Amino acid sequence: MVGRKDAGRESVEPESVRRESGGLGRRGFLGYVLAAPVLVAGAELAPARAAGGDSAGNGAAGADLLLDLNSVMTAAALPTAHLITVEVGQDGVVSFALPRTEVGQGVTTSTAMLIAEELDVPLERVRVTLADARPELLFNQLTGGSNTTIATYLPIRVAAATARSRLLDAAAGVLGAPAAALVLSGGLVTAPSGRRVGIGELSARASADRTARVAVTLKPDKDFRVIDTPRTRVDALDAVTGRKRFTMDLDVPGAKPTMVCRPPTINGRVSTVDNLARVRAMPGVTDVAVVSTGVAVRAQTFGQCVDAVRALRVTWRPGPVGGRSEAAVLAELRAAEPPLGPAPPLTQTVEDVFTFHFRGNSALEPNCAIADVRADRAEVWSALKSPIVAKKEVAAKLGLPPSAVTVHVVEGGGSFGRKLFCDAALEAAEASRAFGNKPVKLMWHRADDCRQGRVHPMSTSRVRLSHLGPVVLGYAQRHSSVRTDFGHGLGELLTAMAARLPLGDAAFSQTFFHLSQAMPYEFGVTTRLLGEAEAGGGFNTGSMRGVYSPDVTCARELVVDRLARKLGQDPFRFRLGKLREERARAALLKAADVAGWGRSMPAGTAQGIALHAEYHSAVAVVAEIDCRPEVVGRRVRDAVTGPRVTRVVVAVDVGLAVNPSGLRAQLTGAASDGIALALTSSLHLRDGHFLEASWDDYAYTRQWNTPLEVQVVVLPGDGRPPGGAGELGVPAVMAAVACAYARATGTDPTVFPINHGVLSFTPKPTVPPVPASPDDGAARAE
Amino acid sequence: MPEHTFRLNGEPVTVTAPDDLRLLWVLRDLLGLTGPKYGCGIAVCKACTSHLNGRAVTPCSVPVGALGPEDEVTTIEGLAGEGGLHPMQRAWLDLDVSQCGYCQPGQIMAAVALVRRVAAEGRAVTDADLDGIRNVCRCGAYPRVREAIRAGGEAMRDSPDRGLPTG
Numbered sequence: 001m002v003g004r005k006d007a008g009r010e011s012v013e014p015e016s017v018r019r020e021s022g023g024l025g026r027r028g029f030l031g032y033v034l035a036a037p038v039l040v041a042g043a044e045l046a047p048a049r050a051a052g053g054d055s056a057g058n059g060a061a062g063a064d065l066l067l068d069l070n071s072v073m074t075a076a077a078l079p080t081a082h083l084i085t086v087e088v089g090q091d092g093v094v095s096f097a098l099p100r101t102e103v104g105q106g107v108t109t110s111t112a113m114l115i116a117e118e119l120d121v122p123l124e125r126v127r128v129t130l131a132d133a134r135p136e137l138l139f140n141q142l143t144g145g146s147n148t149t150i151a152t153y154l155p156i157r158v159a160a161a162t163a164r165s166r167l168l169d170a171a172a173g174v175l176g177a178p179a180a181a182l183v184l185s186g187g188l189v190t191a192p193s194g195r196r197v198g199i200g201e202l203s204a205r206a207s208a209d210r211t212a213r214v215a216v217t218l219k220p221d222k223d224f225r226v227i228d229t230p231r232t233r234v235d236a237l238d239a240v241t242g243r244k245r246f247t248m249d250l251d252v253p254g255a256k257p258t259m260v261c262r263p264p265t266i267n268g269r270v271s272t273v274d275n276l277a278r279v280r281a282m283p284g285v286t287d288v289a290v291v292s293t294g295v296a297v298r299a300q301t302f303g304q305c306v307d308a309v310r311a312l313r314v315t316w317r318p319g320p321v322g323g324r325s326e327a328a329v330l331a332e333l334r335a336a337e338p339p340l341g342p343a344p345p346l347t348q349t350v351e352d353v354f355t356f357h358f359r360g361n362s363a364l365e366p367n368c369a370i371a372d373v374r375a376d377r378a379e380v381w382s383a384l385k386s387p388i389v390a391k392k393e394v395a396a397k398l399g400l401p402p403s404a405v406t407v408h409v410v411e412g413g414g415s416f417g418r419k420l421f422c423d424a425a426l427e428a429a430e431a432s433r434a435f436g437n438k439p440v441k442l443m444w445h446r447a448d449d450c451r452q453g454r455v456h457p458m459s460t461s462r463v464r465l466s467h468l469g470p471v472v473l474g475y476a477q478r479h480s481s482v483r484t485d486f487g488h489g490l491g492e493l494l495t496a497m498a499a500r501l502p503l504g505d506a507a508f509s510q511t512f513f514h515l516s517q518a519m520p521y522e523f524g525v526t527t528r529l530l531g532e533a534e535a536g537g538g539f540n541t542g543s544m545r546g547v548y549s550p551d552v553t554c555a556r557e558l559v560v561d562r563l564a565r566k567l568g569q570d571p572f573r574f575r576l577g578k579l580r581e582e583r584a585r586a587a588l589l590k591a592a593d594v595a596g597w598g599r600s601m602p603a604g605t606a607q608g609i610a611l612h613a614e615y616h617s618a619v620a621v622v623a624e625i626d627c628r629p630e631v632v633g634r635r636v637r638d639a640v641t642g643p644r645v646t647r648v649v650v651a652v653d654v655g656l657a658v659n660p661s662g663l664r665a666q667l668t669g670a671a672s673d674g675i676a677l678a679l680t681s682s683l684h685l686r687d688g689h690f691l692e693a694s695w696d697d698y699a700y701t702r703q704w705n706t707p708l709e710v711q712v713v714v715l716p717g718d719g720r721p722p723g724g725a726g727e728l729g730v731p732a733v734m735a736a737v738a739c740a741y742a743r744a745t746g747t748d749p750t751v752f753p754i755n756h757g758v759l760s761f762t763p764k765p766t767v768p769p770v771p772a773s774p775d776d777g778a779a780r781a782e
Numbered sequence: 783m784p785e786h787t788f789r790l791n792g793e794p795v796t797v798t799a800p801d802d803l804r805l806l807w808v809l810r811d812l813l814g815l816t817g818p819k820y821g822c823g824i825a826v827c828k829a830c831t832s833h834l835n836g837r838a839v840t841p842c843s844v845p846v847g848a849l850g851p852e853d854e855v856t857t858i859e860g861l862a863g864e865g866g867l868h869p870m871q872r873a874w875l876d877l878d879v880s881q882c883g884y885c886q887p888g889q890i891m892a893a894v895a896l897v898r899r900v901a902a903e904g905r906a907v908t909d910a911d912l913d914g915i916r917n918v919c920r921c922g923a924y925p926r927v928r929e930a931i932r933a934g935g936e937a938m939r940d941s942p943d944r945g946l947p948t949g
């Protein structure tokens with residue numbers, strides 16, 4: 001794969017690049033052509049560029065613009081942007097190994113669109129794959145923070161434009177016409193004479209025998225024919241025919257199904273195994289071995305792994321969470337809350353504290369990885385959003401140099417934060433080694449994913465608004481969270497960038513908290529502080545589609561609603577009068593307008609409105625909820641029903657929307673997530689373990705909770721470069737649903753999700769750790 | 783170990799496996815058909831939904847020993863004829879339903895079975911029918927799934943798969 005090569009590249013002189021790029025105009029950039037037998041082009045991007053009106057003009061954050069997390073991440077990726085390259089094959093197919101991970105968010109499609117646009121090739125002739133772990137990319141191979149499009153928009157376009165420029169030059173020689181007179185369209189170059197040549201035929205001629213710099217000008221936004229048009233996902237056909245391959249679908253020779261028998265409490269350890277020999281002799285079982293997370297079994301089929309896991313008799317040592325229940329964690333969170341201090345004198349206040357319970361961030365594809373470990377090397381396949389960290393950690397686990405470990409990044413079946421971590425890859429490597437260097441296809445059972453997988457930390461958020469009549473004088477928020485694990489590379493990135501940040505040497509989590517939180521309202525003196533509870537240090541945490549933002553925003557918007565109510569003002573008009581930015585104002589107005597804000601609704605139903613700005617984007621949401629008894633009590637077989645969100649209207653401004661269809665999908669999915677967070681989805685911690693063990697227990701949004709109407713209005717980007725969208729919608733939907741619930745029921749909810757107090761299922765046993773599969777499926781055919 | 787013969791996507795197959803091995807693992811681990819996905823193993827997420835004699839089942843809860851030579855198992859790979867697409871798959875593409883794609887084979891197989899079932903009852907798909915679909919989509923694409931089922935159901939009326947149970 002050419003994307004991995006960097007041999008033959010000239011050394012880069014950042015200063016000279018910076019100097020040269022100053023004279024290129026706002027769409028002018030430097031690309032380079034790599035020494036290779038076919039055309040391979042990359043981008044040179046200086047760390048700072050002047051702002052301009054075109055979407056290309058102000059995409060790269062300069063060192064003086066490090067105001068938020070996405071600017072930091074983008075700046076951290078820039079110095080290695082030249083290492084990612086577009087290749088034009090002799091078959092006319094353009095290939096690009098994206099150093100990010102596709103987990104459903106649509107980045108393979110949007111990336112293919114950028115290349116198709118700038119290179120004027122049909123979208124179906126662009127092949128985007130996922131790059132293996134490439135340590136030389138440093139901080140430019142981390143998929144998180146909704147940063148992919150923000151950080152890669154310019155480098156990918158510049159690389160494609162460089163290829164285009166070289167192809168036209170090569171065609172000039174072939175067609176006997178000046179390059180300026182040639183037209184490149186649909187993968188063909190046409191001369192004024194009508195003579196044509198395909199880009200595949202031109203590739204070798206356009207290649208370079210030594211690396212060369214090329215000045216290129218990007219296509220102006222007004223000429224876009226692919227970008228900003230809705231496109232079906234490039235993998236849609238494979239997805240609907242069952243041909244799309246996820247990690248567990250790969251055929252790696254000798255890699256047999258492997259599962260781990262796990263402890264009854266979080267991160268417990270094996271003490272003794274009473275029946276190893278008996279389980280080793282079970283049908284289909286090839287290997288059984290103790291590993292750091294439990295007892296690993298390898299068999300001919302996963303069904304036999306399940307049987308073996310259930311048959312193991314293990315004595316366990318408890319994990320660091322011990323026998324804690326959530327009441328104890330809540331007490332620790334209260335104790336960790338930074339002090340709020342006294343309210344300003346002579347002011348009135350609205351204040352409350354909100355509790356957000358643990359949530360599971362499992363994707364539908366469980367944690368899984370294939371590992372083939374040999375004495376002196378290892379190869380790993382998994383959906384990894386931080387593959388460089390995975391490579392280092394697998395190497396450390398095996399005692400191998402990182403160069404002896406190959407990490408292949410596979411498209412994932414969802415992530416939501418989970419795949420920032422490489423838990424399954426590490427475990428697969430360990431198991432492969434423990435079995436005497438045999439390849440394994442390791443998968444977590446769903447019950448493992450629920451009970452031992454990563455969780456979105458439980459948190460509390462105290463908010464105080466100080467005001468004198470309608471004038472808001474101060475906003476204070478004290479967020480207290482079980483410690484969030486940033487060990488997936490983002491912490492490393494922030495450390496590396498620390499000298500350029502205004503926050504000194506604050507801990508990763510503090511830095512992240514401050515960089516990711518913005519205040520959209522003019523609320524006077526604003527202070528926000530994060531407190532962290534260690535809670536024994538034993539929870540496996542990770543963010544879920546937004547780190548602090550969903551809970552922080554939900555708490556803020558609920559208190560904003562309360563102040564509006566106290567002042568006798570409409571929640572929409574009150575917000576409109578306090579907004580600081582025109583983008584947020586336009587989004588709020590559009591959402592209210594499309595939803596028909598304020599329309600008359602029956603008692604027990606209501607609208608809620610909320611706003612969120614992050615990832616260089618802004619979003620406003622109106623949610624309508626039905627809390628009437630006949631709806632709350634509706635019966636669907638084995639379902640958690642309750643209040644139903646009947647309609648969600650989203651108005652979103654992400655700047656330039658590369659693929660409006662993909663953007664709508666992200667916001668629709670965020671609606672499902674926000675509804676779940678506000679109403680139904682949480683984990684219950686009792687006696688050191690989570691009660692939930694599968695999708696029947698963990699009440700993520702299902703069809704019976706889905707709004708009958710979801711409208712996503714994409715606002716014009718006004719020439720701004722693309723912002724992030726993957727996590728953007730979740731906080732606003734969660735908050736809008738919470739506000740709607742409060743208004744429909746005339747209550748002030750403070751605990752989320754609102755049904756957390758009612759356990760809707762009978763907990764499954766923790767020993768054995770996984771349930772048996774039912775055997776009556778044929779009788780339940782429908 | 784016992785042998786089991788059944789029909790799979792139109793062809794007879796014979797596998798050697800324990801009676802109680804669930805069909806999902808026979809398909810995935812022994813026969814290499816990876817369209818049906820694992821999501822829970824206890825018939826609650828429906829990611830593995832396939833058809834048994836034209837009706838939706840979760841292979842994770844069907845022991846292979848329960849199948850006989852006349853039983854027809856259809857997975858996503860066998861839903862459409864050679865080289866073509868089933869109308870439900872086309873509807874899925876037209877509405878750009880999928881995100882990560884992991885639940886999509888199961889969603890489509892459940893949708894086809896639902897349309898066939900309501901057609902056999904001589905009625906159209908209702909919101910209550912759609913509310914009753916149990917397939918988890920963790921990307922939250924539910925509204926587009928609903929749209930696609932209605933569109934695909936319409937298209938099925940004019941296709942060889944007229945929405946009548948085949949078994």
